[in-house]
Amino acid sequence: MSSQAEPTANVPPEQEPTPDFVVRLGAAQRAGGLVVPVLTAVLAFLAGGIVVAATGHNPWTAYKGIWDGAGFNWLFHIPWDTNTVHLDAFNLSQTLLTMTTLILVGLAVAFPFRCGLFNIGGQGQYLVGLFVANWIGVSFAGWPTLPHVLLGIGAAALAGAVWAGIAGFLKATTGAHEVISTIMLNWIAIWGGQYLFGQGGPLQNTYNPAAPESGTVVQSARIPVFWGNPVLQGLDYGFFVALVALVVFWLILNRTTLGYEVRAVGFNPEAAAYGGINVKTKYIQAMAISGVFAGLAGALDMLGYLFQFGVLDVQASQIGFLGIAVALLGRNTAIGTGIAAFLFGGLLYGTTRGLNPNVFDPSLAGNLTSMIQGLIVLFVGADIFILYIWNARRKLKLRRRAEMAAT
């Protein structure tokens, strides 16, 4: 008897529990392997090129402009010149700075995803981390650098964990859907920021009562820069924290009992419960860990190069949401998230400040850059569609095989 027979061919009432969106998307993404994310990115760039061409510009020049703007051309300078006085090196350092944040907000989405949770609240958790880091960074003047920075980072990570943990707790106790509660928590964080940094707010600066801005992080709480000029926003050691976070993410998932439990719950909560795993606790823990990543992102940004934040910045900040695209494109894995963050970091910086204004008509540049960004995000969403087609083909093949083997 062929053991390749479709296993469920004669087992009608046994069905997997109706999987919700996260579980379905997760399964579909695993099925796509490496091909689909690469295909997604290529397609997004192709479509972006068509848009550029439609405006009468040369897509090749445009992409070369973004490439250079992201500083990627530096990688092909041999011998490498690490002096960031040169534009290429500077651009690359800025791309890596953006990548640092994107890795962490990406992991903040990826981790709960592996537990079957869709964390839309990366932005709010990032902001909370930012606020707390600012508070610590502005206070405790006179501390030595290491403890001061560590305290700032630690407190921000903890704040992120609590903020995300609220959504996990609500899910575990009342069943409130995490998508709804994290969106609401985002708004609470945004309005909280308005209050904290606004006029008369507890974190408003002390030197200009008219400006709705935070105080400036004191020197001792600033993360030292290892590449570039600290005054010109060099690349700080936070970059390595993000790289370590990628490793930690992988280790937790694949080398700890917690990771085993998180993955079991993500794949099949009922089987996990049957196995003796407390599913509700895992929801809270997965969200809290996600919040640690997002809170870290806020801390590294605040103590690494922002040093100050204002009411308007709170409103304009979007980076936490990009974590969703990074995680999805990266297949919610450590390596994938790292690569996707690098790609998005380059795009984000290469289409904005890094872009040579001569490449596009300066008035067009702003619109075109956000259009290309938008297309990328759109195509990551279209991922599901590409996967659908991809899987339909695979299913067809499988069905042929099953027909062969099955009764």
Place this chain on the structure above:
Amino acid sequence: MAEERSPVLELRGITKRYSGSLANDRVDFDLRRGEVHALLGENGAGKSTLMNILYGLTKPDEGEILIDGKPVSFSSAKDAIGAGVGMVHQHFMLIPVMTVAENVVLGTEPVRSGIVLDERAAARRVADMARTFNFAVDPDARVDNITVGQQQRVEIMKALYRNVDVLVLDEPTAVLTPQEAADLFEILRTLRREGISIVFISHKLNEVLEIADRITVLRRGKKIDTVSKEGATEEGLARMMVGRDVLLRVDKTLASPGEVALEVKDLHVLDDRELEKVRGVSFSARGGEIVAIAGVDGNGQTELVEAITGLRPIESGTVAVGGREFEGRLGPRMMIDAGMGHIPEDRHRRGLVLDFNLAENLALHDYDKPPDSRFGWLYPARLVQRAVRLIKEFDIRGGGPLTLARALSGGNQQKVVVAREVARNPVVLVAAQPTRGLDVGAIEYVHRRLVAERDAGHAILLVSLELDEVLSLADRILVMYEGRIVGEHGGDAGEEEIGLEMLGGRKPVAA
């Protein structure tokens, strides 16, 4: 020659290859007018391929199909229906929000003045048909409000409505309760009287012997033989199916019960809708005996098992495992640690994490204890070591420790579950429908394992909807009806007696 009826349908020398392997190897099959012809074979024997060819879903590489003696070639199901061949699949193709009548006429709706759907006419014709064949289905009921058995009848009516005279039923009883299956057989007999010819695909020997006039056995794509019901025996058919002798009656010695391993006292449990499904159940199971709970599906067995294993909160009562008594809020972890093993009734929903590999699945209860892990740190290599050992010991085929559970066949998936539960040496092993959906070979394997566990001195609580299984395995039989234990018997109890109690023919024994 009046009795020599010409075949209404004939398949000659059907051969179908899939990338080199033969799914059907020169299979001959003929269906006489007004007979029930069973197609019997294990999962993967080629039954479905053959019927898909007949139904126009697949084209044969060689061979021909004759209807009423004339060669035909179908390229779609529509052609097949046009030629009078209808098929009822395992998975129903009904629209839940529409009524029975609407579903039946869908695609060939009676219309008034050319365009308007004549609902009254549709309902009337469906009602007529239901009466003729004793279908007991309300034409105006919505499909999502009727039972699975009734839905299946709607599928049959759909075919009949299109004037088919050959009906192919693919594993029709797999989704039915024993009572519904009995009703279906009654309907099939009526259809046969009306001259409908039926192909009945199954891998269950007893029902084939009950309903079929002739039986064709397939094994590995080849037709082994066609026999008439007279003179066929379960053992003979099983041998043809599997190619060797199968122990249908499980070989076991007399039980030698020891200490009480599981004791349930006055257990009350609610279902998801807060209805009381277990109403004061008390029983015990000793080490070294198999206690079976028989009953028709839906009489509280599922809730009972879930409560005992800690998956469902209990309202009141106690559960004691190996002398440790639990009450109030139990949890799966608590029961696992107390020494309970559980083969759940649904291996896909609960028994396995299909996207975990075998090593991870086999560690599902032990991943958090040494040697699998220490202080929260997991050692995947040790999970693999265990898997290598268990895969060998339990003869799990189709993959290694790193194969995803999803990739295994149903029988091997169940072996993974059995291996995990048995390898932990449980004080009590709760086996809920452990052979559901398995073929004869795998059923035999699971049965032997359960008996071996019993002989090793563990208590087995078997919950099964198959009375045959209960009778062949159990040392003691409890009958559950409407949430209560209504009868207790020795392992040698008679089928009729228990069957009567399963259907509520007796009052509860004093609790």
